[in-house]
Amino acid sequence: MSSIFDLTYDELESILVSNNFKKFNATQVFEGVYKKRVSSFSSISNISKELKSFLSSNYSLDYLEVITALRSDDTNKYLLQVQSDAVECVLMKHDYANSLCISTQVGCNMGCAFCESGRLKKQRNLSVSEIVLQVLTIERLENIRIQNIVIMGIGEPFDNYECLVKALDILTSPKGVMIGSRHITVSTCGIVPKIYDFANLDTQVNLAISLHAPNDELRSKLMPINRVYKIKDVMDALQYYIEKTNRRVTIEYILLDGVNDSDECAMELVNLIRGKLMYVNLIPYNSTSHSEFKRCSKEKINHFYQILSRYVGVGVRREMGKDIKGACGQLRASHNGNE
DSSP: OEEGGGOOHHHHHHHHHHTTOOTHHHHHHHIIIIISOOSSGGGOTTSOHHHHHHHHHHEEOOOOEEEEEEEOSSEEEEEEEETTEEEEEEEEEOSSOEEEEOOSEESOSSOOTTOSGGGSOOOEEOOHHHHHHHHHHHHHHHTOOOOEEEEOSSSOGGGGHHHHHHHHHHHHOTTTTOOOGGGEEEEESOOHHHHHHHHTTOOOOEEEEEOOOSSHHHHHHHOGGGGTSOHHHHHHHHHHHHHHHOOOEEEEEEEBTTTSOSHHHHHHHHHHHTTSSEEEEEEEOOOOTTOSOOBOOHHHHHHHHHHHHTTSEEEEOOOOSGGGTOSTTHHHHHHTTOO
16 A cells, blocks of 8 residues: 655645546645644545545555664654664754754665765665655654754665655645755755756755765765766756755765865865855764774864865854764664674
8 A cells, every 4th residue: 555645745636636536635635644644534524535435545644663762962863664674864953943864765875985874785765755754753753843854864865866856845845744945955975967957946955965075086985976977067066056046055074084184175175166155064074883984183173164264154063963873874783783
């Protein structure tokens, strides 16, 4: 049986009309599912018995099962069951809002050298419902509303592009979850054709690029995707996105001790983005037992920051969840006995 959470509003409307129901029934069902969060179709009071029967016979309303939940003062991390697999999501509790980092795949084929989640090769893409239900399941579990979403958990979102776009449609729909597009950020390691496609969606969803090195030689060592799409290709695509959307792009840069943290790297990065509508997010590295890379000292991070801050917009990501295996892939690895 299919999940009702796999359907966008337009898809549901088309299915209902083709089965001799009315267009307006789609609004009634969507609002029952996403606004009232009904646990059964029979609980949607303003639809006919025939429609309730049709929905119950063809679609499920099941949420995801929570396998593990680790909690700290500002961060919760969850391992969720998705069929026979498991994925992670992380709740970050800020003073101003609740943010949820969600996943798009089981495993990842991008093979970034520093990434824990990439140790497990991609098993499969998550379905639309499995992406959307990460949000709904955590909202129900914690009795909260999620205001911000960052799609930078396990997997490469643009490697699951069709499901990503449909999930974004549901998450931002006024009839659906109704999270503002500008409160959602999608992070990609740089699948260039999909950056162009994403720009052409005419959405206000934010874009972040995992760059992590300012030149092709170093980036190709850290991120195999760079052997296919060079930095110039990525920057050209990002500039196209900026011109189409007038949205600022976030440049994500994990600082690795003795690898990409030199003064020369800082100035190369400056020269790459200066004058563009881009902002650098410096990320302290979360070391794991399997990693060859080391975390930079606070002094090194601050020094790198100071160089960049003279020329471009830059910040250092606030660390959250370090004490509860906050790095992507750590909780799943621990659950599988691989940590």
